[in-house]
Amino acid sequence: MCRTILTTLLLAVSVPGHAAFVTGTQLKQNLDEARNNSSFNAMTMGMGYVSGVFDMVEFSQVCITQKLSAREAMQIVHRYLNAHRDQLEQPASTLVVKALSEEFPCKQ
Numbered sequence: 156m157c158r159t160i161l162t163t164l165l166l167a168v169s170v171p172g173h174a175a176f177v178t179g180t181q182l183k184q185n186l187d188e189a190r191n192n193s194s195f196n197a198m199t200m201g202m203g204y205v206s207g208v209f210d211m212v213e214f215s216q217v218c219i220t221q222k223l224s225a226r227e228a229m230q231i232v233h234r235y236l237n238a239h240r241d242q243l244e245q246p247a248s249t250l251v252v253k254a255l256s257e258e259f260p261c262k263q
Contacts, residue, residue, distance in 0.1 A: 177204060179236055179243035179250045186233040205229045208251040216252060218261035231258045 182204060188197035206225045209217075235254030236243065242250060 177247040179245050179247050182247035183236040202229050205232050205251055208248045217255045217259050219259045
């Protein structure tokens, strides 16, 4: 019996969970600081994160038809996070893709 409990506990601890490095809440905090305080660190973190995710997006998900700067992408994501506060515990990368695909939907 003790062996079964111990084995179960070890398995529970050793199974990796899927956790994001950055949540929507953390990204929103950086974007809030960048906008409100003109914090260079927050601006760099926010813009860098959004730019990095944008560079990895499949273009079947986001169909941008105009030139888009990193600052504009960051503003689009910030608006999305403010409008969808109930989703902030999701991975920030997921929310960046959602924000950009909502702003620049692909025609199916």
